[in-house]
Amino acid sequence: MLLELEAIRDLTPETIDWLGDSAARALRSQMLSLPSNAPIPQQFAMRQQLANLELRLGNEGRAIELLQECQEVLDTRRMAIPPQVLSSIEVGLHFQRAVAYMRLGETQNCCQRNNADSCIVPIRGAAIHDHQQGSREALRSLAFVLENGPKNSEVWYRAIWLYNIAKMTVGEFPDGVPEHWRLPEETFQTTESFAEFSNVALDRGIATFSLAGGAIADDLDGDGWLDLMVSTMDTAGQTELYLGGGDGSFRRCTSEAKLVGLFGGLNLLHVDYDNDGFNDVLILRGGWFQGGGRHPNSLLHNNGDGTFTDVTFDAGLATRAPTQTAAWADCDNDGDLDLYIGNETTPQVAMASQLFRNEGDGTFTDVAESAGVLNDRFAKSVVWGDFNHDRWPDLFVSNLGQNNRLYQNGADGTFVDVASELNVNNPQRSFPAWFWDVNNDGHLDIFVSSYADDVAWLAAEHLGVLHDAERPKLYLGTGRDGFVEASERYGLSSPIAPMGCNFGDVDNDGYLDCYLGTGEPEYHNLMPNIMYHNQGGERFVDVTVPSRLGHLQKGHAVAFADFDQDGDLDIFEQLGGAFPGDRFYDALFDNPGFGNNWLKVRVVGTRTNRSGIGVRLHLVLETETGTRSIYRHVNSGGSFGANPFCQTIGIGSAKSVKEMAVYWPATDETQFIRDIPVNQQLDIVEN
Structure with missing residues (x-):
């Protein structure tokens, strides 16, 4: 297996578009051989495409250089391009530039100076960027998109969102966002109370x-x-x-x-x-x-x-x-x-x-x-x-x-x-x-x-x-x-x-x-x-x-x-x-804790599978307002990420579990445990 995984690793640059650099290498080579009198649209398109590939590879600086070259190429033909077409091209170019600069800001701050608050919205305190060039330049290009792009278009909504995020990274949200571009307060605020993780x-x-x-x-x-x-x-x-x-x-x-x-x-x-x-x-x-x-x-x-x-x-x-x-x-x-x-x-x-x-x-x-x-x-x-x-x-x-x-x-x-x-x-x-x-x-x-x-x-x-x-x-x-x-x-x-x-x-x-x-x-x-x-x-x-x-x-x-x-x-x-x-x-x-009681339940199958997958738990609690049931079905949770098989079951303010039924599907039998103290782990072996 290890030899096959090494071979996959070595072939990745050529075989996997997501991770490889073969497309970027090929385009770099084509640009080097591009004659100086090549058609302007070709010069522009190749640079714009390569900028996107370089950004994917993490070469933010080179991507930004290429986008600047795109702007310079565009400026040489500005008078020959119909205004509506020119506006559309420039809006797209400025959005691409904004994304490149925002990524530069993430790299310089969130990655190179990572801390516990990095990238958590609303961005505040230590998460506000020290190196602000990326966000400032992104804001400049996003403003261009919002001023010149078609309102209510896909790129316009993207720009609205990113403009508000970028303002947050430099500590200027919400007051620094023009009212007509500002997302509603409830986007990043809430009246709900909840403990901070x-x-x-x-x-x-x-x-x-x-x-x-x-x-x-x-x-x-x-x-x-x-x-x-x-x-x-x-x-x-x-x-x-x-x-x-x-x-x-x-x-x-x-x-x-x-x-x-x-x-x-x-x-x-x-x-x-x-x-x-x-x-x-x-x-x-x-x-x-x-x-x-x-x-x-x-x-x-x-x-x-x-x-x-x-x-x-x-x-x-x-x-x-x-x-x-x-x-x-x-x-x-x-x-x-x-x-x-x-x-x-x-x-x-x-x-x-x-x-x-x-x-x-x-x-x-x-x-x-x-x-x-x-x-x-x-x-x-x-x-x-x-x-x-x-x-x-x-x-x-x-x-x-x-x-x-x-x-x-x-x-x-x-x-x-x-x-x-x-x-x-x-x-x-x-x-x-x-x-x-x-x-x-x-x-x-x-x-x-x-x-x-x-x-x-x-x-x-x-x-x-x-x-x-x-x-x-x-x-x-x-x-x-x-x-x-x-x-x-x-x-x-x-x-x-x-x-x-x-x-x-x-x-x-x-x-x-x-x-x-x-x-x-x-x-x-x-x-x-x-x-x-x-x-x-x-x-x-x-x-x-x-x-x-x-x-x-x-x-x-x-x-x-x-x-x-x-x-x-x-x-x-x-x-x-x-x-x-x-x-x-x-x-x-x-988790800072919420003050409620709990019970951990680990089931061990003997005739049912040992992990207990598929086992059903039914807990009956006596509370101040009467009898209450809680159900759990043993598995590792969702489809992308795996929780422990031991179930951590919250029981609120209940002081004990009156009864727990453990259903073992392989045998179609149910096991009962009664009068269980709270705030402990219980290991239950199948009878």
């Missing part, structure tokens, strides 16, 4: 500087403390392991764990696939790279001694297909975990998704065709959940640009797609998804987000302008009958562009909240990541601003975990974009 990643030594990638938060060395593994889509980027000390501290143990040379991986999952008591790891590779993404995934067996061994080839999982999504479940209820991998089918790469049946001997067999779950579409998220309470896990597949799937498990090794029948096949521009119970009614709900991937939509939304961005969907489960769409009723109907995201109860009130890592590869799409607070299972409220969780950098894998063992969930976020010049530091947001 603080980014402690630098202090804890886990602020890995990389491109987009995955993250796992769980015990990976068997000492009982939560560890952290992170990956990156960079084919030269090392997968890293940080072992936790139980007090919020970490130490890097990549080499000791024998992970050196395991490059690349946009997403990570963990599970105990062989039921030996240790969490194994799956690295997913090739996502978004299309034909250049025929990379093998890696199944890392946990040896139980602090080291891992890549067993991908021996396990039969070495298919080379572009993917970033997979999920584990015991789909045949035989006591071991099976694996579904959602591959990305495009006109260039026809690669159906795969269902690998666990044979119980360390090997897997692809049974997707006979099971009826090939899904030859562009899969971006796959998640398991028993939506109809028949104890057989069903499969939801989010497909970008096509109908989503809900494969109902037939309990006989086959599945039927009931997405259209149950009206859960939207949104069409679909990305992350998960099963959860948002209202504690005992039925699994589905959240599946649209990918409204442009700040133009964000600006239009805040300005109250109608637009056609697709909205996310929240499908409330009704049990055996299906689902009811409730995104607008629950306050989840804003245009958002999440990639990595996850859920957990951050305030320990018993209701699941969610954090969305947003963004899109292009540099102009600087949008804050979003925190939604679940208010009593009836609606979600955006608490991004008061929580200080609105990081502007591209958000990828998210994990909710109590790293410092104080009873509340902290949030780890893997940050960084897709272009070589868009690396960033990961964030760890420390």
